[in-house]
Amino acid sequence: MTEAAAKRALALDGSDMGGFYLKIQQYKTTRANRVPDFAPKIVEGYNRIYIGNLSWDITEDDLKKFFSDCNISSIRWGTDKETGEFRGYAHVDFSDNLSLLMALKLDQQIVCGRAIKISCAVPMKGAKTYNFFYTHNHRQ
Structure with a gap:
């Protein structure tokens, strides 16, 4: 949109459209200045990441290929506890801290057409801080 077109659109703020009044405001981006809430x-010793915004079609092989430079010890898919349906996130455990650090640097990279969110996973209260080994399940 050109600046002139934007000014014309903004001039319509408050106009009557068949009994409805238009509210037109300039778009303000906050994303660049946004600080993550959490x-x-x-x-130390807890080498698990959270991965969000995953494609519904992603497979275990897709994640293994994406993290090919990292030593994965397990992948756990986030599922609905009642229906068992995939919820678009996963937890990945690595066998060493270097792999964890490399994985964290891949935040916002595109996997299966989506920019994925990668962050450290939060240990459950009372959990031991060592790697847990789970069997690979679900989305193969």
Whole structure:
């Protein structure tokens, strides 16, 4: 949209459209200045990440290929507890801290057409801070 067109659109603010009144405001971006509400810190010995905004079609092989430079020990898919349906996120455990650090640097990269969110996973209260080994399940 050109600046002139934007000014014309803004001039219509408050106009009557068949009994409805238009509210037109300039778009303000806050994304660039936005500070994440919650950014978990690395917990020594806890080499698990959270990955969000995953494609509904992603597979275990897709994640393994994406993290090919990292030593994955397990992948757990986020599922609905009642229906078992995939909820668009996963937790990945790595066998070493270097792999965790490399994985964190891949935040916002495109996987299966979507910019994924990668952050440290938050240990459950009372959880031991060592790697857990789960069997690979679900989305193969």
